[in-house]
Amino acid sequence: MTDSPSSSVRRARKELATRLRELRKDAELTARALSVAAGWHESKTSRIESGERLVSDTDVRIWCRICGVSELADDLVAVSRDVDAMYVEWQRQHHGGLRRAQAARAPLYERTRHMRVYSSTVMPGLFQTPAYAGSLLSAIASFRRVPNDVEAAVEARTARNRVLHEGDHRFCVLMEESVLRYRIGDRETMRGQLEHLLGVMSLPSVAVGVVPFVTEERPVWPVETFTLFDTDRAHVETLSAQITVTAPGELGLYARAFEELAGISVFGARARATIVSAMGAPE
Structure with a gap:
């Protein structure tokens, strides 16, 4: 068996995080610059890009707007929701x-x-x-x-x-x-x-x-x-x-x-x- 049944969730979250990081780099923005433009602490950007933090629909749309790719926002929001749905706490259900x-x-x-x-x-x-x-x-x-x-x-x-x-x-x-x-x-x-x-x-x-x-x-x-x-x-x-x-x-x-x-x-x-x-x- 796998070491943890949540490994596929972690992998999907990591893939989304990698995609967001690539968008930032393609836009030639530092993590600090994106954080300032988004109005949040740089540590939040770091956690998003490492896959440690679930990213909200609003976060995704702000990220895409700052990176100049607002046209990708809907698709990435859909991906984010799929990742979120993979791990559903009983308390939430x-x-x-x-x-x-x-x-x-x-x-x-x-x-x-x-x-x-x-x-x-x-x-x-x-x-x-x-x-x-x-x-x-x-x-x-x-x-x-x-x-x-x-x-x-x-x-x-x-x-x-x-x-x-x-x-x-x-x-x-x-x-x-x-x-x-x-x-x-x-x-x-x-x-x-x-x-x-x-x-x-x-x-x-x-x-x-x-x-x-x-x-x-x-x-x-x-x-x-x-x-x-x-x-x-x-x-x-x-x-x-x-x-x-x-x-x-x-x-x-x-x-x-x-x-x-x-x-x-x-x-x-x-x-x-x-x-x-x-x-x-x-x-």
């Missing part, structure tokens, strides 16, 4: 509550033909029951200190998950065995969730694999939860943010990790037996 973020993903789910999901922590959203989703989202809202609109968020997530039964979609979902045993909600919530998982596994569009606690050799350690949407993007979930990966090299690494994790997973009857075992685990 959820500042008005959880429902909007759930609904916002629906179009992506609907247009994706082949979705591959790996989860090392909780039941993938595609398979969550309303009770399980409610317990999980309540904990998220509390931890992130955002408005608690859990009931509406659960409804949005449930509506989004209709893709399991509609259209020409294929889903391959891998989860660590620990996901089956981590307690989210009460005992009945977990039992209902595992029963639902057994039912979902019968859908012709769905393949579910469980990575056992014990394997002879493990080529990939438990990593962060990630979802591959066809072959052109991945979402990686960290504690603080959702990161969108689009760089072909990094997508290849996530695809390879998924294949190797699938190689040590159990499917079919063995996966069902593992789920049933988790349902009967002692308290």
Whole structure:
């Protein structure tokens, strides 16, 4: 795997920073001269050109105007927004509550033909029951200190998950065995969730694999939860943010990790037996 799922974000930000620095040099301006003309401290120019600082739409337009290339501003603003969208803090996504973020993903789910999901922590959203989703989202809202609109968020997530039964979609979902045993909600919530998982596994569009606690050799350690949407993007979930990966090299690494994790997973009857075992685990 990569050293950090945010490396593609850093690279994209660096490329934009390099482009802005080149525009300044082409205009034969020093960093100090540009800073004075823009009305900001020279350290801001330095941070922008090093890629350390996110650049705002206004900053880009001022930069282009000073460099005499205002005609490039719209294109560079679009690039800047793309970079900004690659790394979206959960706090920013959820500042008005959880429902909007759930609904916002629906179009992506609907247009994706082949979705591959790996989860090392909780039941993938595609398979969550309303009770399980409610317990999980309540904990998220509390931890992130955002408005608690859990009931509406659960409804949005449930509506989004209709893709399991509609259209020409294929889903391959891998989860660590620990996901089956981590307690989210009460005992009945977990039992209902595992029963639902057994039912979902019968859908012709769905393949579910469980990575056992014990394997002879493990080529990939438990990593962060990630979802591959066809072959052109991945979402990686960290504690603080959702990161969108689009760089072909990094997508290849996530695809390879998924294949190797699938190689040590159990499917079919063995996966069902593992789920049933988790349902009967002692308290």
